[in-house]
Amino acid sequence: MTYIVKPKLHHPKLKQNALGFTHRDYEGKVSTLCAGCGHDSISAALIQAFFELDLEPHRVAKLSGIGCSSKTPDYFLGQSHGFNSVHGRMPSVATGASLANRDLIYLGVSGDGDSASIGLGQLAHCLRRGVNMVYIVENNGVYGLTKGQFSATADKGSKSKKGAGNQDAPIDLVSLAIIMGATFVARSFSGDKQQLVHLIKAAIEHKGAAFIDCISPCVAFNNHPGSTKSFDYVREHNEAVNAIEFIESKAPIKADYEPGTVALVRQHDGTYLKLKKLHTDYDPTDKTAALAYLMAHQAKGEVVTGLLHVEPEAEDLCGRMNVAKAPLNSLNEAELCPGSSALAKINAELR
Amino acid sequence: MPARLERTNDFVVLFANVNGSGSASANRTFARSILRMGVPIGSRNIFPSNIQGLPTWYEVRVTEAGHRGRRGGTDLMVAMNPQTWDKDVAGIEPDGYLFYDSTKYLPPSKFRDDINVIGMPLTEICNKQYSDPRQRQLFKNIMYVGAISALLEIEPAVIEKLIGEQYQGKDKLIAPNVGAFHIGRDYALQNLKGALGLKVKRADKVGDKIFIEGNAAAALGCVYGGATVAAWYPITPSTSLAEAFARYSRRLRTDADGHNKYAVVQAEDELSAIGIVIGAAWNGARAFTATSGPGISLMQEFIGLAYFAEIPAVLFDVQRGGPSTGMPTRTQQSDILICAYASHGDTRHVLLFPCDPRECFEFAAKALDLADRLQTPIFVMSDLDIGMNEWLVPPLAWDDARKFDRGKVMKFAELEAGKDFGRYLDVDGDGIPYRTYPGTHPSKGAFFTRGTSRDRYARYSEEGPVYVDNMERLKKKFETAKKLIPAPVRTDAREATRFGVVHFGSTTCAMDEAIGDLENNGIRLNRLRLRAYPFTDEVIEFFRNHERVFLVEQNRDAQMRTLLLDTGLVDANKIISVLHYDGTPITAQFIVGEIGRRMQELGRISIRRVAS
Structure with a gap:
C-alpha cells in the first residue's frame, strides 16, 4: 500500500497567514484512517492551530509511537520531520530530540494504548522532567489496529463492541499528568474543534510539558451504546470548565468582562491565555482543587474538558538543566572539544 | 619456621576490607605511592554488590616488568576483615606474609605454619589516639598504610605528598591524616623492623604513564x-x-x-x-x-x-x-x-x-x-x-587538527540548489544514504522516520522488492564499515609458526604476559588482537594461514567463535577455544596452562614447565 499524493494545486485565493502560507502548506499526506475517525479531526485542528499561529511548518518536529494515533503525524505538516518510533516510547525520543535542538517546536502524538499501557512510565517521566513539548493523546479507549481490545483508559463497566464488559479501573490521564508535574494539562474532544484548536495553540506557546488528553472516538470499534468513549456519550457528558482563547498580544489586556467570569493568565513568554470561566469556582492554577474537581465529576460519569491545570511561569527541561542557548546540535569542534592542552592537564592529575 | 619470601618490585599485596569502612581511599594512596616510586602496578577491586558491610578486596600487583594482568596468588595479605579471615589466610602463598590487627587474641589454629605473621595492635593504637568512632575507623586505614609502607621501604615523603593532593581544598584533613600515617609508620619502624622480605625500590619504569x-x-x-x-x-x-x-x-x-x-x-x-x-x-x-x-x-x-x-x-x-x-x-x-x-x-x-x-x-x-x-x-x-x-x-592523546566526522548530512544550501534528496537512496555506492536534520529547509528535505519498511525516498512500502532493496543496502553498508573500523593488531612470533592465538578486550593484558611465558616453554604463537566487528579480511586470513588457532574468551559459550563461524569463511576445526568465565579477570597463568595442555594433547610439544 502506498499513500495517495494530494495534488499540489490549490485555489489562488486561499487565505494566507502572516508567513504567506495557506492552510494547504500545513497539510500532510492523505489519511489512511477509517472514514469519520476522531483522529482525523485532531489532525485538522493541529493544522489550523499551526496555521493560525503563523509557525513555519519545518520548524516543528512531530514524534509518535505506534498505533492508529501514531500514524497521524504523516497526515499533517508535510514539511516537518516526523518520527514514528517504537510503541510507548515516543516520550524518550522527544526528550532526546528536544535536548539536541531547543529551538524547534516538539509535538508528540500518542494514543491511549501507547501512553496509558505500554508507555505509561515514559509518559510520566517525560511530564515530570518538563520536556518542552505538546503531548497529545488521541484517546479512544480501545486498540484500533489490533481490532477492538480494551485499552487502559476504558472505563470500568464500559462495553466492547462484542459486548464484553471492562473489569479494570481506568487510568485518568489528566489526573496523572497533573500529579506527575505537567505544567499545562487539558482535556478536549475531537468533536469540539473550536475548543481543541484553542487548547493546542495555548499548549504550543506554553514553555514546558503541555499535555492534552483528547477524547477521540473510534468509529470502527468503540462508538456503540455502552461505550463511554463514543461520540454520543462524550457529547452528552462533556463538562467544560472553561473556554480558552489564546492571545498573542504581549501587552496586558484590559479585561472588560463581568468580574469573575474571565481570567487572563500571563505565560512565560509574555503572551496571555484568556479563560472564559464556565464554572466560576474553577481555578486551573490550583492543582489540588483541580484534582478534587476531576475526581468528583468523574464519579458522576462526566467528562471534564478545558484547560484543567496551568503553571504559567513553568520552566522546561533545558532551562532546569541550564543547557546552552545555542542548539547543542549546532556546536562544532571548537565549542565542544577541550583540546590537547586540557588533556595534558588531566593526564598530569592522573599520575 | 617458614622461609621468607624475598622479593623486590615483584609481588602481590591483597587488602581484605569491609565495604564502606573507608579503606578504598587509603588503599589507593598506597597503590599510587608505588607508582610515584617509579614502579608499575596492576590494581584491581574485587567487590560485592553492596554499599556497606560485605567483604571487599583490593589487589596491588607490584611489577617492575610492567605486567598489567593479574598474577594470581597473594604474597602479602593485609587482613582487615574478620568475616573472610580463613579464606584470606588460606590464599597466601607459602613463605608469604600475613599482616593483621593483633589487638584481639587469636588462637594459633587461626594461622598457618608456612607463612610469616606480622601483627600490629591497630585498634588498640587507634582507640588510644582517637575518641570519635568514625575517626577510629578511618584513621586505622591510613595507619596500616603507614606501617606497611614503612616495611616495604616506600619513601614517606611520597605518601605525604599524595595525602596533600587527595585533600586539596579540604586542607584541615591533611594534618590528621599525615599524623595517622606517621603513627602507623613509627610503630612499624620501632616494633616490626625487618619483618617483611618484600621491598619497593625506586625505579624509572612508570615514565609519563597515567593511572x-x-x-x-x-x-x-x-x-x-x-x-x-x-x-x-x-x-x-x-x-x-x-x-x-x-x-x-x-x-x-x-x-x-x-x-x-x-x-x-x-x-x-x-x-x-x-x-x-x-x-x-x-x-x-x-x-x-x-x-x-x-x-x-x-x-x-x-x-x-x-x-x-x-x-x-x-x-x-x-x-x-x-x-x-x-x-x-x-x-x-x-x-x-x-x-x-x-x-x-x-x-x-x-x-x-x-x-x-x-x-x-x-x-x-x-x-x-x-x-x-x-x-x-x-x-x-x-x-x-x-x-x-x-x-x-600511556597518557591520553588528542590531535587538535582532528575534525569530527559528522557523516553524510545534506544542508540547506544543497537542498536549496535542488540536489536530489532520498533519505534511503544510495548515491555513493557505499550503502550509506544522506540524511537531513529536522528544521533544515522550509520546503525540502523533510522526511518521515519510521521503523516500518519504506522506499528510497522514505515513503512507506511493504512491497517485497522495495523491502529487499533496502535490506541489501543495509548489508552493503555493513561491508563499508569494514573499511572504517579499527584494524586488528597482528604480532608474529620471533620464529615462524603454524599456530596462532586470537584474543580481544581485557584479555590482552594477560596475553601480553602469557605470550612470553609460552615462548619460554617452546610454544610460539602468532597473535591477532581483534579490535572490531565486522571481521575484516585480515582476520579471515589469519585463520587461513594457521593450522590451529587458540581463541581466548571470557565467556562460557565461545561467543566470538560463533560470530567468526557465522562469516562462513573460518574453518571450525581450526579453532581451539580457551575459555575463562568465573568472573575474575583472566590471568597469564591460566592462559599458559590451558594452551600448554592443549598443545600437549595435540602432541605438538613436550612441556618443560607449564606456567610459573
Missing part, C-alpha cells in the same frame, strides 16, 4: 569526541562512565555565560535512555548511553529501530557476569552475541573491543564518528575489569 579507569577514559573520549547528550540508567559496572562524563563536562564544557554545552539525563530505565539517545542523534546531536548486559537486553527494540531507520547511537556495554543479574560485580565478555545481533529480524551491529582505558578513550571518540558516518548503533564492548579498575596506560 586511570576505563570508564573515566571512555567518558573523556565522549567529551573529546563531541558528545552533547548522554542518557543512562544506573547499573554496575557502567555507572561511573556516565558520572565521569557529567563531571568532566562540568569542568570542560561550560560556555562563557555559564551554560552547559551538554545535557546528561538519568533516565527512568534503559529503554528511555536509549530512546533519548536516538531522539537526540536523529536531531543531529552526538549522543551515547552507558550500560551493562541487562540494559542491553532491555534496549533491544530501540536498537532495531536505530539499525533499520538508520539513526546514529553509541552504546557502551561495560560487561559483567551474566545471564540475568548474574554476577553484577564480576567481569565477563559475554554480551558479544546479544550486541552483534541486537533486536529482532535480520540485524548486525558494529562492535569495538577496547583492550585498556587508553583504547576506551580512543574508541569512544571513534565510535561517535562511526555512528555518524554509518548512521547506525555502535557498541563499545568494555568490561568491568577495564571499566572499574585503574590501569597504568
Whole structure:
C-alpha cells in the first residue's frame, strides 16, 4: 500500500497567514484512517492551530509511537520531520530530540494504548522532567489496529463492541499528568474543534510539558451504546470548565468582562491565555482543587474538558538543566572539544 | 619456621576490607605511592554488590616488568576483615606474609605454619589516639598504610605528598591524616623492623604513564569526541562512565555565560535512555548511553529501530557476569552475541573491543564518528575489569587538527540548489544514504522516520522488492564499515609458526604476559588482537594461514567463535577455544596452562614447565 499524493494545486485565493502560507502548506499526506475517525479531526485542528499561529511548518518536529494515533503525524505538516518510533516510547525520543535542538517546536502524538499501557512510565517521566513539548493523546479507549481490545483508559463497566464488559479501573490521564508535574494539562474532544484548536495553540506557546488528553472516538470499534468513549456519550457528558482563547498580544489586556467570569493568565513568554470561566469556582492554577474537581465529576460519569491545570511561569527541561542557548546540535569542534592542552592537564592529575 | 619470601618490585599485596569502612581511599594512596616510586602496578577491586558491610578486596600487583594482568596468588595479605579471615589466610602463598590487627587474641589454629605473621595492635593504637568512632575507623586505614609502607621501604615523603593532593581544598584533613600515617609508620619502624622480605625500590619504569579507569577514559573520549547528550540508567559496572562524563563536562564544557554545552539525563530505565539517545542523534546531536548486559537486553527494540531507520547511537556495554543479574560485580565478555545481533529480524551491529582505558578513550571518540558516518548503533564492548579498575596506560592523546566526522548530512544550501534528496537512496555506492536534520529547509528535505519498511525516498512500502532493496543496502553498508573500523593488531612470533592465538578486550593484558611465558616453554604463537566487528579480511586470513588457532574468551559459550563461524569463511576445526568465565579477570597463568595442555594433547610439544 502506498499513500495517495494530494495534488499540489490549490485555489489562488486561499487565505494566507502572516508567513504567506495557506492552510494547504500545513497539510500532510492523505489519511489512511477509517472514514469519520476522531483522529482525523485532531489532525485538522493541529493544522489550523499551526496555521493560525503563523509557525513555519519545518520548524516543528512531530514524534509518535505506534498505533492508529501514531500514524497521524504523516497526515499533517508535510514539511516537518516526523518520527514514528517504537510503541510507548515516543516520550524518550522527544526528550532526546528536544535536548539536541531547543529551538524547534516538539509535538508528540500518542494514543491511549501507547501512553496509558505500554508507555505509561515514559509518559510520566517525560511530564515530570518538563520536556518542552505538546503531548497529545488521541484517546479512544480501545486498540484500533489490533481490532477492538480494551485499552487502559476504558472505563470500568464500559462495553466492547462484542459486548464484553471492562473489569479494570481506568487510568485518568489528566489526573496523572497533573500529579506527575505537567505544567499545562487539558482535556478536549475531537468533536469540539473550536475548543481543541484553542487548547493546542495555548499548549504550543506554553514553555514546558503541555499535555492534552483528547477524547477521540473510534468509529470502527468503540462508538456503540455502552461505550463511554463514543461520540454520543462524550457529547452528552462533556463538562467544560472553561473556554480558552489564546492571545498573542504581549501587552496586558484590559479585561472588560463581568468580574469573575474571565481570567487572563500571563505565560512565560509574555503572551496571555484568556479563560472564559464556565464554572466560576474553577481555578486551573490550583492543582489540588483541580484534582478534587476531576475526581468528583468523574464519579458522576462526566467528562471534564478545558484547560484543567496551568503553571504559567513553568520552566522546561533545558532551562532546569541550564543547557546552552545555542542548539547543542549546532556546536562544532571548537565549542565542544577541550583540546590537547586540557588533556595534558588531566593526564598530569592522573599520575 | 617458614622461609621468607624475598622479593623486590615483584609481588602481590591483597587488602581484605569491609565495604564502606573507608579503606578504598587509603588503599589507593598506597597503590599510587608505588607508582610515584617509579614502579608499575596492576590494581584491581574485587567487590560485592553492596554499599556497606560485605567483604571487599583490593589487589596491588607490584611489577617492575610492567605486567598489567593479574598474577594470581597473594604474597602479602593485609587482613582487615574478620568475616573472610580463613579464606584470606588460606590464599597466601607459602613463605608469604600475613599482616593483621593483633589487638584481639587469636588462637594459633587461626594461622598457618608456612607463612610469616606480622601483627600490629591497630585498634588498640587507634582507640588510644582517637575518641570519635568514625575517626577510629578511618584513621586505622591510613595507619596500616603507614606501617606497611614503612616495611616495604616506600619513601614517606611520597605518601605525604599524595595525602596533600587527595585533600586539596579540604586542607584541615591533611594534618590528621599525615599524623595517622606517621603513627602507623613509627610503630612499624620501632616494633616490626625487618619483618617483611618484600621491598619497593625506586625505579624509572612508570615514565609519563597515567593511572586511570576505563570508564573515566571512555567518558573523556565522549567529551573529546563531541558528545552533547548522554542518557543512562544506573547499573554496575557502567555507572561511573556516565558520572565521569557529567563531571568532566562540568569542568570542560561550560560556555562563557555559564551554560552547559551538554545535557546528561538519568533516565527512568534503559529503554528511555536509549530512546533519548536516538531522539537526540536523529536531531543531529552526538549522543551515547552507558550500560551493562541487562540494559542491553532491555534496549533491544530501540536498537532495531536505530539499525533499520538508520539513526546514529553509541552504546557502551561495560560487561559483567551474566545471564540475568548474574554476577553484577564480576567481569565477563559475554554480551558479544546479544550486541552483534541486537533486536529482532535480520540485524548486525558494529562492535569495538577496547583492550585498556587508553583504547576506551580512543574508541569512544571513534565510535561517535562511526555512528555518524554509518548512521547506525555502535557498541563499545568494555568490561568491568577495564571499566572499574585503574590501569597504568600511556597518557591520553588528542590531535587538535582532528575534525569530527559528522557523516553524510545534506544542508540547506544543497537542498536549496535542488540536489536530489532520498533519505534511503544510495548515491555513493557505499550503502550509506544522506540524511537531513529536522528544521533544515522550509520546503525540502523533510522526511518521515519510521521503523516500518519504506522506499528510497522514505515513503512507506511493504512491497517485497522495495523491502529487499533496502535490506541489501543495509548489508552493503555493513561491508563499508569494514573499511572504517579499527584494524586488528597482528604480532608474529620471533620464529615462524603454524599456530596462532586470537584474543580481544581485557584479555590482552594477560596475553601480553602469557605470550612470553609460552615462548619460554617452546610454544610460539602468532597473535591477532581483534579490535572490531565486522571481521575484516585480515582476520579471515589469519585463520587461513594457521593450522590451529587458540581463541581466548571470557565467556562460557565461545561467543566470538560463533560470530567468526557465522562469516562462513573460518574453518571450525581450526579453532581451539580457551575459555575463562568465573568472573575474575583472566590471568597469564591460566592462559599458559590451558594452551600448554592443549598443545600437549595435540602432541605438538613436550612441556618443560607449564606456567610459573
